[in-house]
Amino acid sequence: MGAAVGVVPLEGRGTLPLVELHGEPMFLHPVRALLRSGVVDRVVVTADDPAAAAPFVERRRLHVEVVAAPAFWSSAARTVVLADPLCPLLPEDFVARVVTESDGEAAAGYRPVTDTVKTVVDQRIAGTLDRDKLAVVASPVVVPAALAAQRPPVDDFALLAAWLRERGGLRLVKAPSMARRVGDESAVRVLECLDELGRRVHEG
Template sequence: MDDADRGPWDDVPRGLGVVLDEDRGALPYELIHGEALVACAAWGLGDAGVDLVDGGVSWAAVVESGRDVVLHDALCPMTPPDFIDACLQRARESDHPVVGTRPVTDTVKVVSDGVVGQTLDRDSLVAVASPLVIPAAVLASLPRRPASDLARAVADLEAAGHPVEALQAPPEGRRVSSPDDVRLLAALTQRPA
């Protein structure tokens, strides 16, 4: 490859990817298109050009690598690799964490002292999906491994003074919460024969 063919990220080390499946019960092992959700999430990272980190690697070693980290929720198994890559590139451009989100479609009410109150404007809300990309410089400043719940990890990052940018994930990047959701996602992502 000559210099004219090189992209802006060709000299940047590949990101490291962690598939989050802990504290999710058995759902990450449900099948979609004949494969476990957790396997599909791992393949998505690989197809995005991210090196998957083995579960036996210590968090300290991940931080010491000096590489950007992509946390990918096993319950967002069909997140397109190009979206994962776009989040990684945006985090590199901004030097801020970036998270994939989806619009909120449910009605959300305020509850105070057990009393249901006003309806929130869902246009001002987002649902955290996947991935969460943490640039290496931000990662090095964290006192501990981010929470495996990405919404909690985003809140923790923002509380620590690291603004998190949200990018809207495509519909196939939605998070599943039940076997029924897996069937819906399978129908949404079915490839034509």
């Protein structure tokens, strides 16, 4: 696979990517994971409103472009490595592993489903799904160049996974627990505490 471009898409995620994690906006953590991964030669942050994100990038002098989402996807012509800003503690070595193992095909990191999932019919519980057959799409997601040009639905990685499957399949790679996706600010605080606890254990 040739050189790829790393993308952190903010579109469709509201202001949650701007919530601070370890003292800086959450979306900057996956930006750094892409920069350090060694598998992309360009990193782009796409947004509905680039002006909201650009100052955070400029203040830290990161070699990252912040562009309007339509402008980037209209000219996408290379393999894209997507890092969801809602998976802020995505490890750089895992990004490299997924990209390397994808071998030019579509691939995604995932986390196992741990909750009990029920089916409901006519407002009544009808059964329980086998969670071993379910997965939560995390990061990164590798989109081959031919598909990147078709403007994939990057505002929802679950829809993106289905979109990729329909167009030739999707390789899933189990992500480490700290690469989990957060859905609200309280989940960000929990993730932050777990990360700090893990660091203390490793340092102790």
